[in-house]
Amino acid sequence: MSSSDPRVILYHYNPNLPAAIVLAALFTLVTFYLSIQLFRYRAWFTLPLVTGGILEIAAYVCRSLSHNNTQSLGPYIIASIFTLVAPAFVAATIYMILGRIIRLLDAAHLSPVRVTLLTKIFVIGDVFSFAVQSVGAQMQTGKDVDKQKLGQKLIIGALFLQIFIFGLFVVVAGVFNWRIARCPTQPAQGAPWRKHMGALYAASALIWVRNVVRTIEYIQGSDGYIVGHEAFLYGFDAAPMFLVLVTMALLYAPAFLRPRKPNSEEVEMQRSGSGTDAVSEGA
Template sequence: MSTEVVPQKYVFYYYTPSIVAAAIFAVIFALTTIAHGFQLIRSRTWYFIPMFIGALMEAIGYVGRIMSHSDKENLGPYIMQSLLLLVAPALFAASIYMVLGRLIAYLDAAHHSMIRLNWLTKFFVLGDVLSFMMQGGGGGMMAKATEESADLGQKLILGGLFVQLLFFGGFVVVAIRFHTQIVREPTVLASSLQTGGKNGWLTLLRVLYGASALIMVRSIFRVVEYIQGNKGYLMRNEVWLYIFDAVLMAAAVFLFNLVHPSNVILSEDRKGYTGGEAGLQDVEMQRHHGGRKHRDSENRQRR
């Protein structure tokens, strides 16, 4: 007589999700999403749409945790919060990658980039897409709600997080090298533009560093969390999710409300910018010619 092996049921939560904490961060992310929406439309910085979508996903994710408070075994809200909170930072990273590429072009400093400017954004965004798909696929496997599928899903998510850390680490190296070079050998445009304050390109670069550091710490936390597994200390204690994920991601998104890329990049040429790559190239040509006129003026003064 054979006995059928029934897969063990996957335990969603080893605690009751806090409705107060989830509600606080749902509101925080909703507010920053609205602010990003206004900034996005006003400045027409369409390349920053991933940041807006990621913030919206965070808000919806915490709504899922609110729903889980009264029904911990409901699969829908669990998947909503688990998947959205997991993959949203990948969209933040995509926006950060695109901002650096545009900043380098804006400052006419492509020669200071370790990676050819045409490939810089594409390279890191492709890595981000790979990470996003791996984490999303792992989250989908966890939706089957069995121990076996959840274990495979966690391994796929862990792989996606390692890919994210690898590409993010490479991005930080590229950013630091560019920063070092542009400070040591500033271009004519970099020298003529504001560096400090909300409109300063150096301020924006520092914001990129700050947001990158927050995402890196959060990703390391997630790696440790998934290495420990569903029964590990981090997943069994809700407080760590809020300390090392919610707070850090809220800070990262809010940084770009304070210092929005539109304050710096194309701030003087925004009316003529269409939002596409062709528009960006047109503006860069204008900036380049402006820099050349500036150099010609200096030469005439010396004479």
């Protein structure tokens, strides 16, 4: 595919320059804050979240570059692929946060899925969806019409998989939420776990809606209504993803999600208990 080929239509409109610049700036601010939190609390599990933010920044920078040259293939490919796959990185952190909440509340017995498998199942499904979307997006940038159609089908299938994964995730989180509300563990009685579960539900709902709209967009094809109107990209992709990052920045609280260290009294009790056990064994 050549950018000079008059038959190639990369955009059905001229990308809005102010909107792209504003979105790039907003994603930069929230991603910078998330990066500070990552290093401050050594919350390495949020690295995929920050990566998703970086991809969004690059995508909207490239859209701004496309404003004056809508036939420039490089910025178009980067913007298209990065906005498509960024949510997969964000979702990976969301899945890991649920596992951490369950462990910190000492509530593994209340999870409908074994905690050791919980994160792995959802993250593996997420990585697979990301890989398929990436392949499909790359195939759509080639000249071969058959490959373009196959790429479209791959993306649609991967988006349906993401929708299913998020639905299943919300069900698992909801069951755990219901169980711990009925039978709270001792750590749960003094922890703001409801706020963090609420953040997960909100973030999941936003990404789920985004995935549904993007799925409809690809089902409609290159001549569809959604792909021909830029407002859908900003209203049902950029806005939800920005709100997800803001929600995570404000409510996921890496300080809370870090493994809790026992205080001095608990350490002394453990030592006393160990001493008692030793005496009993000696007796």
